[in-house]
Every structure is written in C-alpha cells, then in structure tokens.
Amino acid sequence: MKGGAQGEEIMQGNLYQRWALLLVEKNHLPREKTAVLAYAMETLFINTLNLLLTMLIAYLLGVLGGTLICILVAVSYRHTAGGAHSSSPWICAAATMTIFPSLAYAATFIAAGPGVCGRLAALTAVLLGVYSIHRYAPVDSVQAPIISPERRKRLKKYSYVVVMVFVVGIILLEALSASWHLARILQVCAALTILWVSFNLTPTAAYLWSWMDNQLDSKNRR
Amino acid sequence: MKKTFYSILGIAVVVLIFIANVASASACVWGHYQPEVPATLRK
Numbered sequence: 001m002k003g004g005a006q007g008e009e010i011m012q013g014n015l016y017q018r019w020a021l022l023l024v025e026k027n028h029l030p031r032e033k034t035a036v037l038a039y040a041m042e043t044l045f046i047n048t049l050n051l052l053l054t055m056l057i058a059y060l061l062g063v064l065g066g067t068l069i070c071i072l073v074a075v076s077y078r079h080t081a082g083g084a085h086s087s088s089p090w091i092c093a094a095a096t097m098t099i100f101p102s103l104a105y106a107a108t109f110i111a112a113g114p115g116v117c118g119r120l121a122a123l124t125a126v127l128l129g130v131y132s133i134h135r136y137a138p139v140d141s142v143q144a145p146i147i148s149p150e151r152r153k154r155l156k157k158y159s160y161v162v163v164m165v166f167v168v169g170i171i172l173l174e175a176l177s178a179s180w181h182l183a184r185i186l187q188v189c190a191a192l193t194i195l196w197v198s199f200n201l202t203p204t205a206a207y208l209w210s211w212m213d214n215q216l217d218s219k220n221r222r
Numbered sequence: 223m224k225k226t227f228y229s230i231l232g233i234a235v236v237v238l239i240f241i242a243n244v245a246s247a248s249a250c251v252w253g254h255y256q257p258e259v260p261a262t263l264r265k
Contacts, residue, residue: 023238026231035260037235040242042257050253075252082249085256092255138249144259146249151265155249200254209254 016041046089050096058101065182066104066189073166073193074100077129080158081137082146083200084209091212103196107188115177118188122170125191125198129166132198133159139201166190 020037023029051071058067086092110117138155140146146155173187199205245251246263 023231023235026228027235029235032262033235033239036242036263037238039257039260039263040238040245043245043251044238044241046255046257047251047253071252078250078252079248084254085250086254089255092253095254140249141256143256144246144250145264148265 014038016045046092050093053093053097054100057097058104061101061105063101063104063108066107066185067100069186069189070100070103070107070193073190074197076162076165077159077194077197078200080155080162081133081197081201082139082141082155083197084139084202084205085141085143086209087213088216091209091216095212099196100193103192104189107192108185110192111184111188115184118177118184118191119174121188121191121195122174125194126163126167126170128198129163129194130160132201133163136201139206163194166194 016038017034019041020034023037024031024034054067054071055064058064086095110121133156137159138146138152146152170187170190173183173190176183177187242260242263246259246265250256
C-alpha cells in the first residue's frame, strides 16, 4: 500500500521532482529534501543548457570571447542585484541565446568605431548602473522572494561592490586599449551588459517580460 | 558495484544541496527564468 502511494507520488511530480524523490528514497533522506533537490536539478539543468546553447550561438557568430565576458558580467551583477524574469524557461532560453551574443556582436561593432563611442557607452553604463542599484536593487520575484530586510540590505551593498569592481575593470581596459586591440571590445561588452542588467532592474523590464509571457500564453490557448 | 552506485548517489545529493543553497542565497542565478525556491530555503 505504502509502495503504491509512493509510486503514485513519483508519477505525479515533474521530471525533477521524480528524480529528486528517487534520490531521497535511495539515500534515506527526510521527505522535505525532495523540493530542495528538485530545485537544484532544475536550476542546474536550465542554466547549463542556456549556457551551452548561448556559447554555441556565440561561436557560430564568431563572438565567443565577448559573449563569455557578457555572461560573466551578467552573472556577477544579477547574482546580487537580481532582476526581471520570465515565467517560462523556453522564453528565458530563447532570450538568453539571443541577447548575450547580440550584446557581444554590438560591442564588436561599436568598438570598431571611434574610441569616443566606447568611452561613452562605458560612462553611461557606470552611471546608469549605480543609479539603478540605488533606485531598485535588489529586485526579487514571486518565485524567489527576499524575506529578510538584512539580506535585502546586504544584497544592495554587494551590488554596489560589484559595480565598483566593473568600474575598475572598465578603467583598466581603457588604459590597456592603446596597446591591446581586444581591450576596447571587452570594455564595450561589459558596458552593454551592465546597461542590459540595469534595465532589467526597472519596472519597465518586468512589464516587458510579463508581456512576452502573456504573448506565449495566448498563443498556447489558440 | 552497488556500494559505488550508492556512494555516487550520496555525492550527487551533497552537490545538489550545495547548488540549491548557493542559488537560493543569490538574488538571481543569471538566466531570465527563476524556478520556485522551496520554502525551507527562503531567507
């Protein structure tokens, strides 16, 4: 009877929950760990898949290095500042695969132009980055709410630290740009990513993601 | 053979719990989709 109920429970959950439940049973762990393991599996799977597909697109477009810098900046910035999300992993995958290689591609284009364009992008990114953190960070979601006010304060403080590290990096790349031709591209990649992540902190970005989710929902209903 | 299999499962659990804690401690992992954080990990 017990085995039957367990079997039914396993079949009812999604794939991550089924695997998590199997791990819990095989390791004789408390049942509460199922949700934690399923969350870890979903996070790991979605982010690894997004990363691999994004790198594949970037490689095909010839902007792999720039895309890696964009992802590195986005990971560090979003880790502390958060941002708007889509409720669909498929929209997320499509957006990630499109946005980061596009940012790297645009950065290559801007960096090939007059130096003033790159400097202007970097300056705008730093100013808007600091303003967005001051005004909005950290931005949480219904799926991952920030409950503790102390944690909220700590994340805001760390967001400032992350942006300050970017500022130092951008200044160093500016100094290197005279002798190293890739420095300008990397600088603009970082600047455009800061602008993108800063935009994702705003209510307009939340509205945009929600609109995209609704578009997908309405198509599914037809 | 069975012992090795159970050891691998044990290691997988430890790694997954570590990932869950790191992911839930951040405001966002990096992508534009956020899986629902379990109640036990919400802070």
